[in-house]
Amino acid sequence: MAGNARRGGQGFELAMMSPALILLAAISFIPLFTMIWMSLSKVGLIGGLSFDFIGLDNWRHLFTDPDIGSSWILSLIYFAATVGAEMVLGTLMALLIHSLIKGRNFVLSLVLIPMFIAPIIVGLLGRFLLDPSFGLYSWFLSATGLYDGNILGSVGPALAAVIALDIWEWSPLVALIVLAGLTAVPTDILEAAEVDGASYRHKLVSIILPSILPILLVALLIRAMDAIRFFAIIFITTNGGPADSTKIIPIRLYDIAFRFFDLGYASAVGLTMLVFSIVIATVFVRVLQRKEAVV
Numbered sequence: 691m692a693g694n695a696r697r698g699g700q701g702f703e704l705a706m707m708s709p710a711l712i713l714l715a716a717i718s719f720i721p722l723f724t725m726i727w728m729s730l731s732k733v734g735l736i737g738g739l740s741f742d743f744i745g746l747d748n749w750r751h752l753f754t755d756p757d758i759g760s761s762w763i764l765s766l767i768y769f770a771a772t773v774g775a776e777m778v779l780g781t782l783m784a785l786l787i788h789s790l791i792k793g794r795n796f797v798l799s800l801v802l803i804p805m806f807i808a809p810i811i812v813g814l815l816g817r818f819l820l821d822p823s824f825g826l827y828s829w830f831l832s833a834t835g836l837y838d839g840n841i842l843g844s845v846g847p848a849l850a851a852v853i854a855l856d857i858w859e860w861s862p863l864v865a866l867i868v869l870a871g872l873t874a875v876p877t878d879i880l881e882a883a884e885v886d887g888a889s890y891r892h893k894l895v896s897i898i899l900p901s902i903l904p905i906l907l908v909a910l911l912i913r914a915m916d917a918i919r920f921f922a923i924i925f926i927t928t929n930g931g932p933a934d935s936t937k938i939i940p941i942r943l944y945d946i947a948f949r950f951f952d953l954g955y956a957s958a959v960g961l962t963m964l965v966f967s968i969v970i971a972t973v974f975v976r977v978l979q980r981k982e983a984v985v
Contacts, residue, residue, distance in 0.1 A: 725960060748958040749958055751955060762939055765938040772913075775853075776860050785868075785898075788869060788872045802865075809921075810923075812855055822839070846935070848931070848936050870905065880893060910974060911975070915970070918966060942959070
């Protein structure tokens with residue numbers, strides 16, 4: 691009887707949830723299947739939307755297009771530089787804020803300001819500060835002799851500039867996540883280590899970092915998912931230039947879809963980004979599950 695009642699309760703819950711599940715499935719799968727069909731078609735826009743099936747032509751073009759290859763290489767460089775720096779700086783900021791005795795909330799409020807600014811505004815701010823005529827940062831670099839030129843108009847410095855803007859905006863998010871994890875570090879173990887004469891470095895390596903490792907993986911997953919589709923700051927500051935030196939794959943996708951209106955090819959590029967995101971998420975989730983199983 692108890693088993694029948696339990697199955698009846700589960701059936702009622704499923705029936706109540708089914709409208710939301712059907713709506714969620716429609717919102718998720720209809721666009722996905724449409725993109726898959728578009729990637730196998732030549733999409734026409736003149737005289738109305740039309741789909742001419744061309745098989746795997748878009749996919750063959752995708753895997754032989756040198757521009758796509760260069761954009762993926764830039765995306766991986768951008769991905770590694772931003773996510774790696776944000777994890778390190780965010781963790782350091784969290785450790786410093788956590789060690790404060792007074793004024794912790796005030797300092798945290800100041801640190802979190804960049805992440806509440808819209809990426810488009812960050813891009814506009816960066817373009818203004820890096821302008822070679824009146825930009826504050828450009829003037830400072832020129833006055834100190836570090837760099838005298840157009841930062842956003844030069845191949846190497848442009849990529850470094852947009853990476854720095856991304857790090858400035860999103861390192862506070864990592865700091866906030868890690869700071870939440872630091873509150874769960876067992877204080878009794880830290881106190882015992884202090885009694886035994888352990889230095890802060892030993893406590894950090896042996897107690898603090900292992901305790902917050904799952905939180906670090908969560909922060910890494912969140913930033914990795916966002917970094918692969920990063921768009922706004924680069925679009926506002928350089929729009930992929932100069933000489934395609936900052937044209938990561940989302941900017942390339944935008945150009946294909948909305949400048950050249952090749953929506954079939956753009957769908958194939960977008961699906962590769964989706965697959966890459968799924969692979970990255972799967973790897974991080976499995977690593978996180980293994981760490982939780984060990985703990």
